[in-house]
Amino acid sequence: MQNLPEIENLIKLISKLPGLGPKSAKRIILKMINNRQEILKPLVNNLNDVFKNIERCKICGILKSNNDSCNNCENKSKKYSKICVVENISDQWAIESSSIFQGSFHILGGTISDSSNSNNRENLLINSLIERINKDNIEEVILATSATVEGQTTAFYIQDSLKKINVKISKLAQGLPVGGEIENSDDGTLISAFKNRKDLVSSN
Numbered sequence: 783m784q785n786l787p788e789i790e791n792l793i794k795l796i797s798k799l800p801g802l803g804p805k806s807a808k809r810i811i812l813k814m815i816n817n818r819q820e821i822l823k824p825l826v827n828n829l830n831d832v833f834k835n836i837e838r839c840k841i842c843g844i845l846k847s848n849n850d851s852c853n854n855c856e857n858k859s860k861k862y863s864k865i866c867v868v869e870n871i872s873d874q875w876a877i878e879s880s881s882i883f884q885g886s887f888h889i890l891g892g893t894i895s896d897s898s899n900s901n902n903r904e905n906l907l908i909n910s911l912i913e914r915i916n917k918d919n920i921e922e923v924i925l926a927t928s929a930t931v932e933g934q935t936t937a938f939y940i941q942d943s944l945k946k947i948n949v950k951i952s953k954l955a956q957g958l959p960v961g962g963e964i965e966n967s968d969d970g971t972l973i974s975a976f977k978n979r980k981d982l983v984s985s986n
């Protein structure tokens with residue numbers, strides 16, 4: 783292969799994406815180059831649009847257009863009494879596609895022991911969760927973190943952070959296999975985990 787820094791850099795970048803290594807990165811790049819007008823050009827424009835226009839809401843963590851207000855946490859017309867707390871946007875998407883939960887989401891953006899999340903406690907949007915519960919008179923907070931050690935530690939940490947607030951806290955049933963991640967669970971498992979969720983005893 784000729785030494786083309788543009789291509790080499792692209793291989794390195796694409797290899798960082800989930801599920802892809804250098805070999806599949808090279809196949810993807812060839813496909814793009816061989817389809818300059820149909821794939822490469824619109825992809826460049828689309829990525830640029832996403833970079834410029836899409837961001838995570840600083841309050842609830844959901845993906846939103848940065849020109850619009852957030853229709854998850856700032857939606858004035860739709861009132862929700864429940865908030866479902868998840869680790870990542872992929873978990874929100876999995877729960878939405880199962881249709882088991884009709885309410886508002888709160889996306890932490892990781893777990894408290896996630897090493898990729900540098901000063902993670904501050905970044906986990908827990909303060910804004912507390913503000914949302916108070917401001918919107920939320921009745922129930924459903925902790926839908928993964929059945930991993932990190933997910934469960936995070937759930938416990940949130941439960942502890944909410945102990946002074948008068949809100950019902952529940953946690954997904956352990957129908958999720960141990961080590962089970964929300965985003966990889968099938969609809970049936972998610973539906974059963976929601977239906978059988980357990981109330982956590984409030985200490986106040």
Ligand SMILES: [Zn+2]
Nearest residue numbers: 839842852855
């Ligand atoms: Zn929001």
